[in-house]
Amino acid sequence: MPVISFANAKGGAGKTTAALLLATELAHQGYRVAILDADPQRWITQWFDASGPQHNIEVVSEVSVASVQGHIRELSRTNDYIVMDLAGARDAMVTTAVGLSDHVMIPIQGCAMDAKGGAQILDLIKMMEEAGRMVIPHSVVLTRVTSMVTTRALLTIKGLLAARGVNVMNTPIVERSAYREIFDCGGTLYSMDAAKISNLDKARENAQAFAGEVMRLLPVKVIRTSQPRRLFRLVRNAA
C-alpha cells in the first residue's frame, strides 16, 4: 500500500492539483485511495466537502505530526494507495511525512524556473537519507507546463536534474483550465461536462498518463473480480 506525498517548500507549485489528479485517477481506475490532507489550508478537504461522496476516495483532515503515522497504519488496511498533500513549507509535518513516504513527488513549475522550493525538499531528503542511513525514493514532477515550453526546454531541465541524480517523471502536469475547475466545481475530470470545459479529453489523458507512470513506479497487487470496479488486495504470504 504505497504512501505517496507531494512536497515543495513553496506554495503555488502545483502540489495540491497534482495530488488530487493522481488520487481521483487512481480511484477512477478502481483503486481505493485515501487522501491525507496535511495542509492547514485544507484545499482537498474543501474540494471533498464541495464534491459529496466520491467512489473509492476517502479524505482525512486534521493530520498532525503526532497523528500521521497512526492514520497511515489505519488507512493502509482498507486502501490501495495513500496520497498525502502537504503545506508549502519545510517544517516538522513535511519532514515527518517525507520520512513515512514510499515515494515523494516534488512538483516544480516547468516554466517558472524558480525551483528553490523544490531544491529545499531535495536537500531535506538528502539530509534525512544521510542521517538515517535510508533511501527515500523521490521524483520531480514538472507542473503547469504550457505549449510554450518546448520539449527541448523540458529535456534540458531533466538533464540538469539527472546530473544531480534526481529522477524526473516523464509525464509533466500540463496547464489546463479543467484542473482549476475541479477545485471550483468539485467532482472529478470524469464528472465534468466535456461540452463546458475546454480540452477535457486532453486533461484526462494527461492525468491518466501521470497516474500510469506512478502505478508502474509503485505497483499494487490486485485481483480483479468479475465486478470491474472492485479490487481485492492479495495478502502476501497468505496460506
Ligand SMILES: Nc1ncnc2c1ncn2[C@@H]1O[C@H](COP(=O)(O)OP(=O)(O)O)[C@@H](O)[C@H]1O
Ligand atoms: N496544471 C495546472 N493547470 C492549471 N492550473 C493549475 C495547475 N496546477 C496548479 N494550478 C493552479 O495554480 C494554483 C496553485 O496550485 P496548487 O496546486 O494549489 O499549488 P500548491 O498546492 O503547491 O500550493 C492554483 O490556483 C491552481 O488551480
Ligand SMILES: [Mg+2]
Ligand atoms: Mg497546496
